[in-house]
Amino acid sequence: MCENSGVKTTATTTAPAAVAPETKTDAFTDPRLNREWTTLAAMIEINCRDRHGTTAAQCAECRELLDYARRRLERCRFGAEKPTCARCPVHCYQRTRREQVKAVMRYAGPRMVWQHPVMSLRHWLDGFRPTPKI
Ligand code: SF4
Ligand SMILES: [Zn+2]
Structure with missing residues (x-):
């Protein structure tokens, strides 16, 4: 309690629970980037639901x-x-993140065919896009 202001305040010593930041889920305006985003989000969701x-x-x-x-x-x-x-x-991903995503794709990739067939087909077709020169 604060004795000078005349207003009762309660000090708390409990640290806030660690919470992961809210995931931004807005669609990308570009269709190609949005397709990549929704596909990745769907794969992570399948992996998390089934394995976690x-x-x-x-x-x-x-x-x-x-x-x-x-x-x-x-x-x-x-x-x-x-x-x-x-x-x-x-390959701009950090090594550990890259391994995580690869593990997610190994598990969720085959399941995408049944659960999100159109998304899966379009991702497969995106695999034929030319590799950009750097
Ligand atoms: S730089 Fe390569 S690995 Fe990184 S997001 Fe773009 S395509 Fe993916
Ligand atoms: Zn999870």
Whole structure:
């Protein structure tokens, strides 16, 4: 309590719980980038639901991965001309993040065919995009 102001205040010593930042889910205006984003988000969601037992939202670990991937996509040097990240000559992901995404794709990739067939087909077709010169 603050004795000088005459106003009762309550000091709290409890540290706030660590919460992963809210994932930005806005659509990209460019269709190519948006396709990449929705595909990645769907794969992470499948992985999280099946392997981490989540139902409504991703666990903190997967939200962090999604946030990271979102930032990479926003800053992708190839923009709308980007290849799939698997065929990228730059590979801007940190090594550990890259391993995480590869593990997600190994698990969720085959399941995407049944759960999101159109998205899956379009991602497969994106794999034939030319690799940009650097
Ligand atoms: S890995 Fe390549 S294609 Fe993927 S976001 Fe990074 S720079 Fe762009
Ligand atoms: Zn998860």
